[in-house]
Amino acid sequence: MFFGLHANPGPYWGKVLGMIPLLLLVLGYMKISHDRREVNPEDKLAPSIGKMYEDVKTYVSVPDKRSGEILFFLDAKSSLKRLGYGITISAVMGYVFGILLGLYPGARALFNPLVTNLSNINPLAILVVVLITLGTGEVSKVFLVVFGVGIPMIRNIQQAVQGIKGEVIIKQETLGASQFGIICRIVAPQMLPCLINLVRVSLGAAWIFVIAAEAISATSGLGYRIYLQTRYMNMSLIFSVIAFTATIAFISDQLLQLLLKHPRFAWYSVEKK
Amino acid sequence: MKGKLDPNKTIFIDSLYHSYGAKTVLCNVDLQIQRGEFVSLVGPSGCGKSTLLRLITGQELVKKAHSFSVLGRKSAFPDRRRGVVFQGYTLADHMTVLENVMLGLNYQASCFELLSPSWRKKAKKITLEYLEKVRLTDSANKYPHEMSGGMRQRAAIAQTLITIDLFQMPQILCMDEPYGALDPATREEMQIFILELWEKYKVTVLFVTHDIEEAVFLGTRLIVLSQFWKSDLQDKNQQGSRIVFDTRLAPHALSTTVKQTSDFQKMVATVLDSGFSGTKRRHVKEFNLTHPDSFQTFVEGEASGS
Numbered sequence: 001m002f003f004g005l006h007a008n009p010g011p012y013w014g015k016v017l018g019m020i021p022l023l024l025l026v027l028g029y030m031k032i033s034h035d036r037r038e039v040n041p042e043d044k045l046a047p048s049i050g051k052m053y054e055d056v057k058t059y060v061s062v063p064d065k066r067s068g069e070i071l072f073f074l075d076a077k078s079s080l081k082r083l084g085y086g087i088t089i090s091a092v093m094g095y096v097f098g099i100l101l102g103l104y105p106g107a108r109a110l111f112n113p114l115v116t117n118l119s120n121i122n123p124l125a126i127l128v129v130v131l132i133t134l135g136t137g138e139v140s141k142v143f144l145v146v147f148g149v150g151i152p153m154i155r156n157i158q159q160a161v162q163g164i165k166g167e168v169i170i171k172q173e174t175l176g177a178s179q180f181g182i183i184c185r186i187v188a189p190q191m192l193p194c195l196i197n198l199v200r201v202s203l204g205a206a207w208i209f210v211i212a213a214e215a216i217s218a219t220s221g222l223g224y225r226i227y228l229q230t231r232y233m234n235m236s237l238i239f240s241v242i243a244f245t246a247t248i249a250f251i252s253d254q255l256l257q258l259l260l261k262h263p264r265f266a267w268y269s270v271e272k273k
Numbered sequence: 274m275k276g277k278l279d280p281n282k283t284i285f286i287d288s289l290y291h292s293y294g295a296k297t298v299l300c301n302v303d304l305q306i307q308r309g310e311f312v313s314l315v316g317p318s319g320c321g322k323s324t325l326l327r328l329i330t331g332q333e334l335v336k337k338a339h340s341f342s343v344l345g346r347k348s349a350f351p352d353r354r355r356g357v358v359f360q361g362y363t364l365a366d367h368m369t370v371l372e373n374v375m376l377g378l379n380y381q382a383s384c385f386e387l388l389s390p391s392w393r394k395k396a397k398k399i400t401l402e403y404l405e406k407v408r409l410t411d412s413a414n415k416y417p418h419e420m421s422g423g424m425r426q427r428a429a430i431a432q433t434l435i436t437i438d439l440f441q442m443p444q445i446l447c448m449d450e451p452y453g454a455l456d457p458a459t460r461e462e463m464q465i466f467i468l469e470l471w472e473k474y475k476v477t478v479l480f481v482t483h484d485i486e487e488a489v490f491l492g493t494r495l496i497v498l499s500q501f502w503k504s505d506l507q508d509k510n511q512q513g514s515r516i517v518f519d520t521r522l523a524p525h526a527l528s529t530t531v532k533q534t535s536d537f538q539k540m541v542a543t544v545l546d547s548g549f550s551g552t553k554r555r556h557v558k559e560f561n562l563t564h565p566d567s568f569q570t571f572v573e574g575e576a577s578g579s
Contacts, residue, residue, distance in 0.1 A: 165361065165363065167357075167359045167361060167363045168363045168364075168365060170330070170332055170351050170357060170363075171357060171359070171363040171429070171432070172376065172380070173350070173351040173352060173353075174330070174351050174352065174353055174355060174356050174357050174433070174443060175353065175356075175376055175377040175380055175432060175433070175436055176352075176353035176377060176380040176381055176436065176440070176442065177376070177380045178380070181379075181380050185365075185376065185379065185380075186365050189365075189367050189368075190365065190366065190367050192367075193367075264367070265367075266416065266418075267366040267367055267416050267417070267418050268366075268367075270418045271366060271418070
């Protein structure tokens, strides 16, 4: 049932199997934490689950002494705002320019070398340049996300548009479609599920850029919190923030997958198979 | 030279050449086609019949021709005067059959019409009538990926049919091996289907196929385009395809049983004999061009022996 090329664990045992490594990881951590505290009760590197719970409770419910705000909500709001702006601008940019470059050979000839070269630049490598030129405010953080996520999106959408069969476009022309009609009725709607999927897979990268930018310069944000707490070796809070970002990532991924399951997009998953 | 040359014909092509790089595909093609004709275009694979069709639809532009006119205009990009049905289905994946077939109406509509619920309701009603004509009423709300090849092809034909009937556009229907991917039974059904539509709407049809039986069965005129011919100028490099056979076909009943008759089989054999063999090439002077609209121009020296 579990071994060999033709194994078929089934829905129930499949889930049980999947839980085993996760459970081992948690148990392993608890063991390490327990052993370390046995040696040194003040150990900060691997705090107990109970300690983590206490710290998280303070983080999410007790207002900060200096600002009077609950830090968790302040951080979450800042980071999600940066992420949201970055991803939205990237998606719009990828959609518009991707369709333009995919559909018009002239636009492709004009912009393709630029887009190709920009996409080869590592966004984290120019992080400092961005901070110096655009300041340490929100603009630079959003820009980093757009640079790191939006440009690959343009390229992906462009490739998808070029993948539309030329005969489909020709057929529309013979049915009397204008260029605008072809874009509005054929190309843009066909790219919509592709865009949703791109947003889904880009969220991971977008998080990286948000956390990285916040680590360098910010006054709030989940990335900022992680790096601030590093100074105090406050591992229990760091682990909690990491767990929170992971949860957000999981939920957004699931939501977008759910959106792609809409009957209107059924053709998309069929095509991918 | 037979018949009367008329540059105002639906299609008038005089001395058309086409090449890809050093490879000549079409060599001195002369063709004029009357309005309302059902022209079957056959030829061995690689003879350039699809290329000729693409030049007529405007998917490729004419580079060299003495005269080239389709519906009174020179070579131009695809537009609604020339309809197409391809071998691969060309429905938009993200739309239902109903939405796909309605596209022709939508493209002609103004913004106000598109926003008006009463117009949309009317458009839907009209579209459903055409879906009934192609027997797809039950599949109106299906997506292309949920349908068989024959159904998709019927929907693709309905897309063009609706514009032919409502806007008298296109005036030429170019079909590039439309049934090449269908199983034999569906194929015969679709052959009858296109003949019924042609009888009803009398649109000029250019039907490219590599199946001689299909060509003989469907057309009112049969043209063979072939690279297998010879002339007094034995310049092999220059050789592309030209029209080696052109005849009128008897109009016949809408029954596939005709395919079993000896006349039908004799015609198929004649066509096969005319230009499908690399070893049995006909001289340019001996082409079998009996159709009244056919004409032939010669390059200097290639037919000097007569």
